[in-house]
Amino acid sequence: MDPEQQSSALLAPTQEHLAQIKVFPLIPALRKDITNTIDTALSWEQLTASDINFTIVRPLVLKYARLKNMSCVYAALVVRSYFLAESEVELAYAGVMLSRASLAQILAIKLLSRWAANHIQLVAVLTTCWNPLAGATDEVVDEVKQTLGAHANEDIDSPQSAIEMAISTQSKFFLSSPVTQRVINDIYTGRIVFSTTAHRSILADNYKPRAIEIYNPQNAPFLDHYRLRVPKYGAVLEFVNFALLLFTFVLCLANQNESKLTPWELAFIVFASAFTLEEYTASTEHGWIIYIANMWNAFDFAFILIFLTYLALRIKGLSDGNLDLSDMAFDILSCGACILFPRLAFFAVSNNVVILSLRAMITQFVFFIGIAAICFSGLLFTLWTLARDAPNDHAWTFKSIAWLMVQIWFGNTYLSFAQATSFHPLFGPILMTVFAALSNTLLLTILISILSNTVARIDANATQEYLFQFAITTIEGVKSDALFSYQPPFNLLAFLILKPASWFLTPRALHSTNVFLIRLTSLPQLVLIGLYERHLAAGQGLRETSKDAAQSFFNSLPRHIKNMPLVEALVGSSSNDLYDAIFDVDIGEEDDIFDDDEFGDEIPALRSFHSRENVNARSDGSPAPRIRRRPASLSRAATVTSERTSPRPRLLSSLTPIDPVHSGEMLSSARSPLARLFNPRFPSTNEPPHTAIAENVKKIEALLEDVKELPVQRLKEEMKELQDRQARIENLLLMLTRGMRNETSRHDSIP
Template sequence: MDHEEQASLLAPTPSLLATVPVFPLIPALKHDIRNTIDSALSWDQLCASDVNFSIIRPIVLKYAKLKNLAIVYACLVVRAYFLQESEDDLAYAGVMLSRATLCEILAMKLLSHFASNHIELVAVLTTTWSPLAGAPQEVVQEVKSVLGNNANVNDAQSALEMAISTQAKRFIASPVSQKVINDIYSGRVVFSTAPVRSMLADNYKPRGITIYNTRDAPFLDHYRLRVPKYGAILEFLNFACLLITFVLCLANKDVEKFTIWETIFCIFGAAFILEEYTASAEHGWIIYIANIWNAFDTSFCFISLCYIVIRVKGLSYGDHDASALAFDILACGACILFPRLAFFAVSNNVVVLSLRAMIIEFLFFMTIAAICFSGLLFTLWTLSKGTWALQSIAWLMVQIWFGNTYLSFAQAKSFHPVFGPILMTCFAALSNTLLLTILISILSNTVARIDANATQEHLFQFAIATVEGVQADALFSYQPPFNLLAFAILKPASWVVSPRTLHSLNVFLIKLTSFPILLVIGCYERYFAAGQIIRESSKDAAQTLFNSLPRGIKNIPIFEALVGSTSNNLYDAIFDIDTPAGVGLFEDSDDDDVPHLRSVASRESLNSTPGVRRRPSRVSLAPPRSPRRGERSPLRPFSGAGIDVTVSSAEVSSGGRSPLARFFSTEPSHAPVEASVQRMEMMLDSLRELPVHRLKDEMRELQERQARIEQLLLTLTRGLRSTDPSLHK
C-alpha cells in the first residue's frame, strides 16, 4: 500500500465531518479578535515579528489545540462580519478592516497546522460547513426569528468559497491553499459536495475525499467530466461551437421563417443559458459574478433572450420589422462572443486582468461624468428654446467629450448668443483637458496596482475557476446541447423514481452522450499523462537517441535550444547518488572547529548524554584557534570589534579541567597545554586594548554633572519658597 492509499484511508468520513462543531468557534474568535485589535494596522504591521509573537501566535496556538477542521472556515466567517462592520460604521472602518485582516492571517496560520495530512488539509478547505452546526437549539430558533421562518438556515459553504466571497486573496495565494487548489484542478484529489441549490441533484452515492488512482478507477469514469482541467477544455470547445452556429445563423438569416442554422443556434443558445443559470445557482451569485467573464456570459444570455422573444413575436404576428430588430440585437452579441473566445485561453493573464480593472474604472468614471454634465445638458436645452431636441444636444456633448472640439465652437451661438459660447467653451476645456487627464491617470494607476499584485489576482481568478469547475449538479456532466435532453428526462423522473433508479439512469445517459470524451480522458490518464508508461518510455527513447548523436550535432545552438542542455541532467545525477558528506576533504574534522549559533543545547546532544542537566547558554568570547597548514589565521588586530563573539551552547563538564579553560577552549581534551596558555595570553592582550579607563572617566563626569544640577535645583527651590508668601500657607 503506497502513501496515497494510506492517506485515503485516513480521510475524514462524512459522518465525522457532520459532527464537527462550527458555531462555538465563531463567537469565540469574534470576542478574541475584538479584544486584541483596537487600532488601525496595515498588513505589514500585523505581520511584524513583535506583533506576531505577542498577539497572533498565542491566538493561533490556542485554537490549534482544538484540532477543529472548521476553524479556518470560522476565521473567514468572522472576517466577513468585520468587513460588513467596516461598511456600516465608517468611524471605525480602519479598525474593522484591521480585524478582518487579522482573521485572514489567522486562517493562513491555522491552515498550516493541517498541512502534514494532505487529505485532512483538503477536507478543511473543501468541506461545506453550516455556520449553525453545533449551536444550541435556542440560538437556532433565535436566528430563524431574525431571518424569518422561511429562511434557509442550513445554507452551507466551504472555506474556499468563503475566501472568495470575502476577497481573501492573500489566503488563496498562500502555498498551502494553492497546493490544494492545484490538486483539485488537475483531478488528483477527488471529492463530491452535497448540492443544496442544484437544478438536478444526484446524491445517491456521495464520495469521500480520496486520491485519484487510475489503477483502481474504471476506464470510463463519468466523474472525470467534473474535473476542472477537463471542464475548461470542454467549455472552450462548447463555446467555439456556439460561436460557429452564431455566425452561420446571422449569415443565413431569413426574416420570414426559421432556417436550419437558426434552429441549431437556438438549441445551443438555450443549452448555454441553462448551463450559466445552473452555475450561478450552484455556488450563488457572489461566487459566480466574481469571475469577470461570467458577467460577459450573462450579458450574452440577456441578448439571446431578447432576440428569442422578439423573434418569436415577429414570426407570430408576421412583423418583418420585429424580426429584423431581433437579428440586429443578436448581432450585438458578436461584441461579446468574439473577444470572449479570444481571451478564453489567457483569461487570467496580467494584461487581461488589467483590462478588466480598467473597464470597471472607466465605466464608473463615465457614470460620474454623465451625472455631473446632466446639469449642462438641461441648461443648453432650456437656452435653445425648442430649436434643439434633447437627444441632439446629448449626442453633440458626446462628440465633444470624445474629442470633436470643433462642434462646440460652431454650434455655441445656436443655443444663446452670450451664454452659449461661454458654456460650450467651459465644457470643451473640462472634457478634453481636465477630465480626460484624470481618466488617463486613474487607468494608469489601476494598471500599476494590478501589476503590483498580479500574482495574487491571477491565483484568485484561478481559484474561482477551480471552485466553479467542481460542480455537484448532475447537469454539469452533460455537454451542451445534451444538458437540455438530460434536464427534460431526469428532472421529471426525479419526482417519481427512487434515488437509486435516478442515479443509474443518470450514469447511463452520461456515458451514452459523452462516450468519446470519456474514452479520450481514459486513454490520456492511463498512457499519456505525466508518470505513465508510454510517456516515460518515449522520454527515455528520446534521451537515448539524443545521447547517440555526434557531439557536433549536440552542440549546435538551435538543436540544443530545442532539445535542452544536458548540464542539468549532470547536476541532477550528482545529487541523485548517495555519497557521504565531505569524504576525503577534512582529515581531522571536528564539529567544535565550526562556529555555531545556538541558544540552548541541541536535542540530539541531550539525548546522547543522559543524566546531564542542561545549562543555560552563554555568550563566549571565542579565542582564535591555532591555524593549520595552508589555513589563514583568524586573528585580526582589534579595531572596535576585533574579538570574534559567538553564541554557543554550554559544554558538559568532563575531567579536571578548570572552568576558565573549559570556557575558552575549543580544542579536544588532549590538546597541548602550551597552546591553551598562548591563547589566554593573546586574549588578555586584546582585552587590555579595550577603552575601560575612558569609560570610567565619562561615568565619573556624568555623576559630577548630575550632582551639580541637583544642587542648583535645590537652591532655586529654596529661593522661591522664601520670596513667595503663598507657598507658606
C-alpha cells in the first residue's frame, strides 16, 4: 500500500460520525426544490443540456454541496423513488413526475462527484446503509409509524445504501457513471474492504464491524474468511457449486428409482436444498426488488419452484407408496434441465448484449402472450359453447379446443379451416377465419415489431444495461448474512448449528464459533485465495517477475521474429512501448520550441469551476494552496529591461513583432526629419500613404493594448524617459529655429 492510500485510509469516517449524520432534513428540502424547479415534462437530453445545467442543476448542486452531508446522494435517490411512485399514481402529470425523477438522478450524480477527491469517503457515501428517519424529530417518527401501521418497526429498522437505492429505482445513468463504477469495481475485486450491518439476515453476525479500508494482502491474515465475500471469488465459487448441482441433477435422473431413494438422488436433494437456502437468504438480505432485478435470479427462482414441487410429490409418493406420484415428480424435475443447462452456460456470457436482449425479449414475449391469452379466452369459451350443442361425432372438450387454438396461433392455419364446421355450420368458419387472421397476420407482426424494437433499444443502451447488471451482481456478492460465507452444502450445516446457538450464545461467542466453522469448512478455498493474492495477483512479486522474464525473453528474440504477424498479434507491437517511453521522458528547457514567457499564458483554455476545484484539491479533500501566476506583462519585463540598455530604445520592438519580409519597405516610410527621429528603424514603403497610416494605426493600437498590461511602476519609468526625450527634442527645435526668431544670446547656453 502506498503512503497516499495509507493516509486516505485513516480518513475513513467512523461509525459514530456516520450515525450522527442527519438524513431526514435533506429529503423534504430536495423534494421541495425539485418540485419548484421542474414544472414541465423534459427529456433526459434536455435536462443534461448546457443551459439547463448552468441555470438549474448547478445552483442546486452548489446549494447542497455546501452542507458537506455524506447522505445527500442517498437522499436524492430517495426523492427519485418518490417521484417515480407519484408518476404511477398521478397519470395526468406522469411526464412531469418522470422529469423530476430524472433531475433527482442528475443531482445524485453531480453531488457524488463532489466526494470523488477522497476515495475512502466516496466509498462511504455509496456503501453506508442510511436510515431515512435519521435526524427526524420524535413527532415525525411517530407520524411515520402511524402511517405504516403494524409493520412500522420492521420498515424503520431496514436502512439501505445509496447503491441499493439506485438499483431499486432503476438509476442506470447513476450506476454507469465513472465515479460509481470505480467504487463498484473496487468492491468486486476486493480492493475495498468494508462490512455492512445485517438487519434482515437469517443469521446475523454484527460483532466486529469493520471500517472502510484499502485491502493489503501482506498485512491481512493468511486465512482471511472475509475474502469469501469478495464478489470476484464468489463468482468462481458459485460456478463450481452450480456445476456440482448440475452434475448431481443429471445422475439423479439417470439413476431414478420410483420405489426408493438412490444415493445420487439424496446427494441432489442435499445440494438443491443448500441452493434453495442460499437464494432465500439473498432475497431476504437485500429485498425482493433488488433480488429479482437480476435476470438470472428469475431463472434460479423458477428452478427452486420446480425442485420444491418435485420434493413435495416425491415425499408424498414414498410415504403413500404411490409410484404414479413418484413418476410425476421425476417428470416435473426433468423440466428443470431447461433451466439448469443454459444457466451454467450463461455464467461465462451473463452480461453479453445478446443475453441482455434475450432477457428483455422474454419479458416482452411473456407479457404479450398473456395479453393475447386473455383476449382470446372469450373465443375459447364461445367455441366450447358452440361445440357442446354441435351435432357431430367428435366431442370437443375445453382442453382440446385450447390445444387447437395454440396450434393455430403458432402457424398451423389448416386446422382452423378443416375443423371450423365441426363447431357450427355458420359461426364456426367465421370465428376460426377471424382468429387465424388475427393470430397469424396481425398479432404476430406486432410481436415481431415489439421484439425488434426491444433488441434495438437494448443494443443502443448495452453499456448501461451491462453496468446495471454488474452493479446488482456486485452488491449481491457483498452480503452481510453469515450464511453466505459457507459454500453449499455446508450452509445447511451452519444453519442447523448456528441458528439455535444464536438464541443463547453471546455475540462474541457466536462470532468465534462462526469464524471457526468458516475456516474449517472452507479451508481449501481460503488457502488458494491467500496464495493467489500474495503471489499471483496483479502487482505481486511472482507475477511481476514472470512478466519481466517474459519481456526479457521477447526482447532477446531476433528482429525478424518479433516482426512476424502472429507474434506481433499475440504479444503486441513494440511501437506502443516506444510511445509510452516517449511520454515518460522529462523534457528539458532546451527541447522546448516555444517561449513560455511570451506565449505560455496566451493559450486559450476552457475550464469550469468544478474542474478547478478538483485540480486544487488535496488527497484528503482540503483545498490546495492557490498558485499565484504573474501576468504576461511581468514575464516580458525582463526582456524590455534588457533591451533598454542598448544604444537605441527598443520599447516598440519588444512589444510589437516586426515582419522581416516588409522590413525594407518600412524603413523607407520615414519622409520627414521628425519621422526619422521618432522612428528610425521602420522601413519605408511604396504603398499609398493611407495604407501605411492604417498599418501604423493598427500597430499603435496593438501597442496600446500591450501597454495596458504593463505594471504601474514600469509605465512611470517609460513615461519619464519619454518626457526627457521630448524635452531634448524641444530644446533641439528651439536651437534650430533660433535664427529665424532673431534670438542669439539667450540660447547660447543650451547644450
